[in-house]
Amino acid sequence: xxxxxxxxxxxxxxxxxxxxxxxxxxxxxxxxxxxxxxxxxxxxxxxxxxxxxxxxxxxxxxxxxxxxxxxxxxxxxxxxxxxxxxxxxxxxxxxxxxxxxxxxxxxxxxxxxxxxxxxxxxxxxxxxxxxxxxxxxxxxxxxxxxxxxxxxxxx
Amino acid sequence: xxxxxxxxxxxxxxxxxxxxxxxxxxxxxxxxxxxxxxxxxxxxxxxxxxxxxxxxxxxxxxxxxxxxxxxxxxxxxxxxxxxxxxxxxxxxxxxxxxxxxxxxxxxxxxxxxxxxxxxxxxxxxxxxxxxxxxxxxxxxxxxxxxxxxxxxxxxxxxxxxxxxxxxxxxxxxxxxxxxxxxxxxxxxxxxxxxxxxxxxxxxxxxxxxxxxxxxxxxxxxxxxxxxxxxxxxxxxxxxxxxxxxxxxxxxxxxxxxxxxxxxxxxxxxxxxxxxxxxxxxxxxxxxxxxxxxxxxxxxxxxxxxxxxxxxxxxxxxxxxxxxxxxxxxxxxxxxxxxxxxxxxxxxxxxxxxxxxxxxxxxxxxxxxxxxxxxxxxxxxxxxxxxxxxxxxxxxxxxxxxxxxxxxxxxxxxxxxxxxxxxxxxxxxxxxxxxxxxxxxxxxxxxxxxxxxxxxxxxxxxxxxxxxxxxxxxxxxxxxxxxxxxxxxxxxxxxxxxxxxxxxxxxxxxxxxxxxxxxxxxxxxxxxxxxxxxxxxxxxxxxxxxxxxxxxxxxxxxxxxxxxxxxxxxxxxxxxxxxxxxxxxxxxxxxxxxxxxxxxxxxxxxxxxxxxxxxxxxxxxxxxxxxxxxxxxxxxxxxxxxxxxxxxxxxxxxxxxxxxxxxxxxxxxxxxxxxxxxxxxxxxxxxxxxxxxxxxxxxxxxxxxxxxxxxxxxxxxxxxxxxxxxxxxxxxxxxxxxxxxxxxxxxxxxxxxxxxxxxxxxxxxxxxxxxxxxxxxxxxxxxxxxxxxxxxxxxxxxxxxxxxxxxxxxxxxxxxxxxxxxxxxxxx
Numbered sequence: 001x002x003x004x005x006x007x008x009x010x011x012x013x014x015x016x017x018x019x020x021x022x023x024x025x026x027x028x029x030x031x032x033x034x035x036x037x038x039x040x041x042x043x044x045x046x047x048x049x050x051x052x053x054x055x056x057x058x059x060x061x062x063x064x065x066x067x068x069x070x071x072x073x074x075x076x077x078x079x080x081x082x083x084x085x086x087x088x089x090x091x092x093x094x095x096x097x098x099x100x101x102x103x104x105x106x107x108x109x110x111x112x113x114x115x116x117x118x119x120x121x122x123x124x125x126x127x128x129x130x131x132x133x134x135x136x137x138x139x140x141x142x143x144x145x146x147x148x149x150x151x152x153x154x155x
Numbered sequence: 156x157x158x159x160x161x162x163x164x165x166x167x168x169x170x171x172x173x174x175x176x177x178x179x180x181x182x183x184x185x186x187x188x189x190x191x192x193x194x195x196x197x198x199x200x201x202x203x204x205x206x207x208x209x210x211x212x213x214x215x216x217x218x219x220x221x222x223x224x225x226x227x228x229x230x231x232x233x234x235x236x237x238x239x240x241x242x243x244x245x246x247x248x249x250x251x252x253x254x255x256x257x258x259x260x261x262x263x264x265x266x267x268x269x270x271x272x273x274x275x276x277x278x279x280x281x282x283x284x285x286x287x288x289x290x291x292x293x294x295x296x297x298x299x300x301x302x303x304x305x306x307x308x309x310x311x312x313x314x315x316x317x318x319x320x321x322x323x324x325x326x327x328x329x330x331x332x333x334x335x336x337x338x339x340x341x342x343x344x345x346x347x348x349x350x351x352x353x354x355x356x357x358x359x360x361x362x363x364x365x366x367x368x369x370x371x372x373x374x375x376x377x378x379x380x381x382x383x384x385x386x387x388x389x390x391x392x393x394x395x396x397x398x399x400x401x402x403x404x405x406x407x408x409x410x411x412x413x414x415x416x417x418x419x420x421x422x423x424x425x426x427x428x429x430x431x432x433x434x435x436x437x438x439x440x441x442x443x444x445x446x447x448x449x450x451x452x453x454x455x456x457x458x459x460x461x462x463x464x465x466x467x468x469x470x471x472x473x474x475x476x477x478x479x480x481x482x483x484x485x486x487x488x489x490x491x492x493x494x495x496x497x498x499x500x501x502x503x504x505x506x507x508x509x510x511x512x513x514x515x516x517x518x519x520x521x522x523x524x525x526x527x528x529x530x531x532x533x534x535x536x537x538x539x540x541x542x543x544x545x546x547x548x549x550x551x552x553x554x555x556x557x558x559x560x561x562x563x564x565x566x567x568x569x570x571x572x573x574x575x576x577x578x579x580x581x582x583x584x585x586x587x588x589x590x591x592x593x594x595x596x597x598x599x600x601x602x603x604x605x606x607x608x609x610x611x612x613x614x615x616x617x618x619x620x621x622x623x624x625x626x627x628x629x630x631x632x633x634x635x636x637x638x639x640x641x642x643x644x645x646x647x648x649x650x651x652x653x654x655x656x657x658x659x660x661x662x663x664x665x666x667x668x669x670x671x672x673x674x675x676x677x678x679x680x681x682x683x684x685x686x687x688x689x690x691x692x693x694x695x696x697x698x699x700x701x702x703x704x705x706x707x708x709x710x711x712x713x714x715x716x717x718x719x720x721x722x723x724x725x726x727x728x729x730x731x732x733x734x735x736x737x738x739x740x741x742x743x744x745x746x747x748x749x750x751x752x753x754x755x756x757x758x759x760x761x762x763x764x765x766x767x768x769x770x771x772x773x774x775x776x777x778x779x780x781x782x783x784x785x786x787x788x789x790x791x792x793x794x795x796x797x798x799x800x801x802x803x804x805x806x807x808x809x810x811x812x813x814x815x816x817x818x819x820x821x822x823x824x825x826x827x828x829x830x831x832x833x834x835x836x837x838x839x840x841x842x843x844x845x846x847x848x849x850x851x852x853x854x855x856x857x858x859x860x861x862x863x864x865x866x867x868x869x870x871x872x873x874x875x876x877x878x879x880x881x882x883x884x885x886x887x888x889x890x891x892x893x894x895x896x897x898x899x900x901x902x903x904x905x906x907x908x909x910x911x912x913x914x915x916x917x918x919x920x921x922x923x924x925x926x927x928x929x930x931x932x933x934x935x936x937x938x939x940x941x942x943x944x945x946x947x948x949x950x951x952x953x954x955x956x957x958x959x960x961x962x963x964x965x966x967x968x969x970x971x972x973x974x975x976x977x978x979x980x981x982x
Binding site for chain 2: 041044052053054055056057058059060063064070
């Protein structure tokens with residue numbers, strides 16, 4: 001993932017890669033989020049003019065998926081699984097520890113924009129429960145102590 | 156198209172291939188209940204009320220999205236389907252504000268309170284402006300829903316009323332999606348859409364923007380297609396269900412859109428599209444502004460005539476005679492008549508004929524629709540104009556104005572005639588496309604008010620001029636046709652106001668419409684910005700609002716710095732507050748007081764214009780004035796067992812009484828009544844000052860099911876001896892409780908809330924009858940013996956000004972100047 005950039009970035013280069021159809025909406029949203037890190041208000045306006053879909057409708061689609069964000073998030077996404085298996089094996093304590101270590105609640109971002117913390121419902125890695133995923137790397141059989149070790153990797 | 160045959164409920168039906176099962180059933184006259192379906196919209200399948208059973212198909216498919224097929228065997232009314240539908244309906248109602256639907260006192264309520272009570276947020280049917288046009292309510296009755304056994308969820312979303320013309324309360328929304336779908340159908344791209352998901356799903360705009368910022372055209376289709384009271388027309392909402400809906404054309408601009416005129420007692424309260432299509436759409440002026448020009452509070456309703464230095468009200472015959480007298484001997488080119496084009500051809504013809512033939516003048520002018528005033532040629536001494544159409548009235552000797560709206564020019568007029576116009580007049584209108592429309596007068600103006608052409612006929616009659624004995628516009632048209640008068644079309648506005656609110660018409664009869672209908676300024680910003688002044692008040696100025704919260708929906712708790720009142724007030728007393736210098740003075744019971752900090756606390760409902768003013772105050776504002784403490788305190792002594800019962804705002808008001816009774820050594824039982832659990836508040840405060848707190852809700856979602864009277868009956872049944880009861884709440888509730896208390900011989904004091912002006916016993920507006928004896932609630936009350944009150948008289952007195960209240964409401968609360976959205980956008 002690239003670093004968060006100024007929200008005034010021109011999206012022309014992204015939009016040019018997609019056809020002007022309703023079907024392009026989600027791929028465009030993904031590409032914009034990939035590039036900027038979130039969906040700035042101005043980008044919704046640009047996508048709206050390009051596709052001819054109203055901003056409200058685009059906002060409706062984007063708010064349906066938890067993956068899309070409207071505020072700048074951290075450089076690293078820490079996702080703590082609280083699905084059934086992880087929950088049973090103490091995912092809650094892992095979440096508490098992560099929140100304490102980062103000093104933010106689930107859904108929040110650290111003031112230095114280094115980390116965002118999120119809870120997810122299942123990664124499909126139940127055999128490794130409880131699980132934390134940072135960006136694309138999976139950390140299995142977590143214990144509260146291991147949370148600090150993971151954070152050190154990113155210092 | 157080929158036809159197919161299949162059976163519904165054992166009846167063979169024929170329908171066109173491609174029809175859905177629902178469409179086929181409707182064509183065959185078989186009723187299947189629906190909510191999200193609408194003839195103007197594509198099938199959607201959101202509400203699941205139209206489920207049916209189809210042989211060979213698994214489950215219960217919705218008939219609206221299931222195509223009919225030859226040989227199908229459909230059942231719509233099996234006991235299982237009816238049961239399922241009832242459950243679907245309960246699911247919908249569990250997220251809607253439905254306590255009134257299952258209330259034990261519903262029949263009495265509808266008898267004594269036939270119209271909905273005005274409120275900000277809709278917390279139940281009784282405070283819902285859509286009560287008598289609600290599909291959900293009709294279905295609940297049809298399916299005999301007596302109990303809501305699912306959890307009742309109130310989302311407590313903020314009321315959205317910063318946009319012009321509409322109020323949006325998504326707490327009542329059932330997510331049928333009709334509004335978003337019709338918006339997309341008519342405008343191609345939807346201003347509103349489903350946002351978020353799961354339990355947070357709602358209708359909204361991108362980033363929570365106002366509709367003015369989201370490119371809304373304010374065609375009003377969303378309001379007109381909403382099956383619930385979520386989306387409402389701020390002006391029309393409290394008039395109740397329209398009783399007629401004839402059609403006519405809009406006369407404001409040359410497009411001349413056809414519109415359906417919603418009439419209530421002959422008053423044009425709303426115009427809607429004749430069809431939910433793009434072609435039939437209306438602009439904000441036709442949809443919302445025309446009704447407010449005709450029936451807003453600024454409409455001219457009386458004729459006026461100048462006597463010595465001032466204008467006085469006059470009857471139409473007197474005003475017409477006055478005009479005729481002033482026009483006599485003024486014939487010649489020193490007379491000018493100025494009219495406007497936003498009317499029918501017959502009227503323009505007749506005014507011209509009057510100018511030429513009666514006044515023998517060639518000075519006849521038609522002002523443009525762009526607001527530019529006519530400059531009179533030199534030598535004009537006498538003017539007749541049908542609006543605010545002329546610049547420079549100085550030097551004129553005689554001015555006669557016929558108009559619908561007030562203007563500064565009327566101050567210097569000799570005669571002001573109140574005229575009819577727009578949907579109140581009949582005649583011919585040639586639209587920009589050249590088509591001549593024959594219009595019928597559909598709205599009925601107030602008595603004594605007639606169209607301009609009739610006023611001129613009457614004046615000419617008084618002047619003994621021949622040729623003005625017309626009874627109808629048809630007769631005028633016949634004369635016009637005979638003389639070969641041309642019906643010239645107006646010029647099509649370009650760009651069209653239908654596509655862009657920036658190009659909405661701005662003027663009517665020379666009046667800037669946004670001066671009359673103030674909320675229009677949000678769309679047509681005036682040249683000089685109307686920035687509202689905010690004055691920062693000093694640290695502890697008198698009547699400063701120290702705390703203001705919406706304690707539960709539509710119920711506001713306001714703590715005011717008023718040390719003199721706090722020092723002297725006793726339980727049961729009230730104050731009279733003026734929110735600003737132009738507000739009404741409204742009495743409110745003191746819900747709590749703090750002598751040490753010099754504060755009093757009010758708990759108020761938003762129920763009309765003045766209470767809305769109070770509801771819209773914020774911490775740091777100051778009220779213009781608070782007078783009090785007023786009224787007689789309750790008699791605090793040891794009775795034995797005292798019941799203190801409150802409903803709605805009365806819950807707040809019983810607190811100081813309960814506390815005083817407890818301190819006096821009584822056993823205190825508090826009863827808190829609310830329609831549903833989401834309207835309960837202050838349980839902790841009440842618990843602290845009583846021996847027992849009993850909760851009762853109309854829908855049974857918390858505590859007992861029922862009202863205070865059911866609790867009283869229960870207390871008596873369990874052997875409780877009640878020595879004294881205090882009941883505070885709405886008049887209807889106090890009546891029901893008093894009637895039962897009388898039967899049970901429980902001494903009962905109720906706090907009455909009649910219309911009150913001065914609060915000191917001078918005006919007599921608050922008089923109440925107790926067994927034939929007249930008392931004033933302000934000085935003898937507010938507490939009276941509930942057994943003795945003439946309730947019917949009290950209720951009828953309280954509704955005396957309902958009409959005026961409706962007119963006074965609409966403009967309040969609209970955001971006219973820029974407000975920063977920075978906070979709102981932060982996620």
